[in-house]
Amino acid sequence: MVLLAVSYYLAARLGLGFRFQDSQIGVVWPANAVLLAALLLTPTRRWWVVLVATALAHAVAVASVTPAWRAAWQIAGNALFITSTALVLRRVPGLPLTFETRRQVFAYSAIAFVLPALYAFTTPAFVRALFHLELAPGSTLATTLLRVTLSNATVLLLVAPVVLLWAQFPVHRLKELSARRLWEAGAVVLSVLAVGMVAFGTGPEIAVGVPLLWVFPPLLWVAVRFGPVGASTALLGVAALSVWGTARQLGPFVLMTHADRVLSLQLFWIVMCTPVMLLAAVIWERERVEDALQAHRTQLAHLTRVATAGELSSSLAHELRQPLTAILANAEAAQVLLTRDGVDLREVRAILEDIAEQDKFAANVIGRLRSLLEKEEPHFEMLAMETTVGDALALSRGTVERSGVQVETQIAPGLPRVRGDPVQLLQVVLNLVVNGCESMSATPAPDRRLRLRVARQDSEYVEVLIADSGTGLPQGREDRVFEPFFTTKKTGLGLGLAIGRSIVSAHGGRLWGENNLLRGATFHLLLPMDHANDGPTAADRHRR
Amino acid sequence: MVLTKQSATPVIGVIDDDPSVLKSVSRLLRSAGFSVVPFASTEGFLETHQSWTLHCLVLDIHFEGMGGLDLEAYLADTGVHFPIVFITAHDDAALRERIEATGQAYLRKPFDETALLDAIHRVLLPTHPGARPDHN
Structure with a gap:
């Protein structure tokens, strides 16, 4: 709570610094973001503690510049406004507020406009203006209302997400970041800074127009690569740069009158915020879907491995x-x-x-x-397919022997390595060997032959070829065996080949089968060779 | 290949394509006082077994190519009958019954010395009553 009071106090002092010289309306009041984040992260029964702590901090922070009646009004009004916002947010997008789904970003943005607009009617600035007690020169009731609304909407859209997301951020995750990610983060910070300096730190005559647009590419980069946390932080950074530039009479906003300047800054931020946060959410959602898909595939692969192990138990x-x-x-x-x-x-x-x-x-x-x-989680390493084939034959030796199958293995010398998950590739080859043996149960004993060949296939692939003399594949529809739940066996899930194919494609390879001229089928398993410095494979990219 | 000569120490042919099993079972039988001739395959056995006077076979069932049962059948076709202890690493109750019905023995791997020697005596006794090896 002390920490909360201190952060609120600091945010309030910062907010005071952001005020118009000629008005009581702040450009932004970041303390509200602190209050909102605190409420959203606290159970409702403890809200009173948060409200008391922030009220005290508010009183202390504004004591020197604001009359007591006004400070009390602000405290009550802010408390009412932020509490109701928190209540609505708890209800509508739902907690925890992570900005990781489109729905949350949409709902949050809508609430961040509507509630400040309603609240604006209760602020001292508006009420006093309504009764003609105090009206800044050149402003009307409508502009007063607009300013108050935008000021609060800015806080909700620009500042609150940053405070909320960082307050919820599991800090230990930062330590797990790879060096590459850290370099990328560094590069993105630099580019936001650089573009921000150009856009907001150059003379107005240069800055108007094009440079302002330059802030978008780095923002999009952050949104795509660093999720809602990165995007909201970068947005705040750009906003801070724009304030810094405008305060030094630089950048595109200084050409306008003072009031317009602030208004345009706020509009610029708001216009910038929602699409970038939305993009971050869309990308995030998409990546989660891909991760979930990958996790399912891993799980399914494991399940079929367990099933295979069951079949192999004897x-x-x-x-x-x-x-x-x-x-x-x-x-x-x-x-x-x-x-x-x-x-x-x-x-x-x-x-x-x-x-x-x-x-x-x-x-x-x-x-x-x-x-x-x-x-186990899949992990990729350099491996020799001949080892995988050897392991698969060792695991299935009993099955091979009992089916009375003769195995011929032909391994080309000096084969290049491939990059892959040893367990998953073992699973694929094992499955092909066991299937081959089982397909030959009706073949006369002397003809039961399983031929395995590992060889280089042009300059790109290592090929494992597994040929049997069994019943072969469905004529004309050879690919059906790769459909899930297609099976000709009495036991088995009918998933082996389907999983096998998905494993092989995740390795950037191919798996297919064809019928032999005389009898049986031949399966081809192609895996890309590892060209040591050719950059990441498809699998690597996925595992980023 | 008929047992014409009564020898004090019966000669046993061990046929298994797993080198470690072949070596260790041969060792065990030698330590039990038998003479042992090891063969790494059924084909190898067929080529050379006539160089020895074998009294009994310890024969693995599963081989690449000609299996143990095929070998027995082949030998029977040529009029040769050995007392055989079949050994296998597979569980197959039906096969055990079929084999034991013919008077041969069936042992599932792993088996201990007592089981192996008992089985050998069981198959040897009808044809070779004096063939108790002098093991301690």
Whole structure:
């Protein structure tokens, strides 16, 4: 609360600095933004504390320049205005107010116009003008009303979002920012400053017209890349620069009369605010949708991996039983050897070495299984497709063996690496191998062959080709197998190939199948080679 | 390939395409007092088994190419019958019944020494009653 009172006090002093020399109406009253943010972030039952704290701060801040009756009126009026604004905001766009959806920005902008307009009728400036007690030279009732409205609308549109968003901002997130983001943030701050200086800091004869438009590109940049927090902050920055320029008799606004100057500044800010905030919200929403889509895809990939692991469970049990058999037989052989006179220690040592090796083999089987079952965020790294193919064959060895399939593997030497998620690519290849084996159950045993070839495909791709001699794909509609829930198997979700294709496209590659001339089908998996310095891949861009 | 000679230590052919299983099971049988001839594939067995006088086979069921059951059938076609202990890493109750019905043994991996030796004795006894190896 002390912090709140202090910030309110500082904001109020700042507001006093922004007043017309010839009027009681401020250009902006940023203290209201502090009050509004405080109310929105506090539960309603504690509002009275906020109101008391800010009232005291207000009284102290304006004591030297404002008569007591007027300060009291301001306190009551502001409290009424901001409290009702907060109430409406709680109800209409809903909390938390993050400016991350179009709906929130629209609703907020509308409220930020309507409520100040209503409130304007109750301000001392208007009421006194109404009774002809005090009317600034050259102003009418209407202009007084307009000024008060715009002054408050400016606060709500320009200042309140910044205060609110930064007050809610999880500061620890700043530490997680990558160096690239920080550089970009630095560049964007510099460009806003530079453009702002040109637009508002040059002589009026230069500044009128074109330079004013230059503030938009950096603002759009911020809106697109840094979300509502960045956009609102940059808008406030531009507004501050425009005030700074105008106060030094520079920039496009100084050509007008004083009153018009302030009015144009306010209109300029308001006109600038809503579209930029809206753009930020639209982009933000879009990115969230993409993130959600990506998260769903990851989840689905995990689910199908778990399903695959389930289908492979007997295969994996088989894989573990081999080393377990060897370990047990070795250990028992050693036990027998040790009971004899003249123990052959060399043989015992060899046995123990074998046991250790087989144990590691078993641990690898479990490790591969775990990589399938674990729910990990996708992470991209350089990998060799021949390793992935080897792992897939190791995981499916039991299935391959039981289906009586002979596997031929052909791996071209000196293959380039690809960039990808090792688990997801393993999943794709594994799925193709298992499908291939299962498609050959009706094939005569000697003809059950699964051919795998890993080779370079022109200068761009590494190709994994998996050919079986099974039932083949639906004639004329080969692509149907990639549709979700299309399945010819008795077990299985019918998602394997659909997920496989979406994984491969996320890697910038292609996956398709075609029927062989004689029997069975061939699947082609193309993955782009990693050209070390060719810039980020599609996957990288997505993971920004 | 008929058991003509009664030998004190029966000779056992072990056939498994997993090198670690082949090596360790052979080792175990040797330590139990058998003579052992290891084969890494069914095809390799067919090529060279006649160089030895084998009394019993410990035979994996699943191979690339000719499987253990195919080998048994092939040998039967040529009039050769071995007592066989089939070993497999797969669970298959129906197959176990079928194999045991023919008087052969079926062991699921992993198996311990007792199970393996019992199975060998079981399949050996009808044809080779004196074949108790002298293991301690």
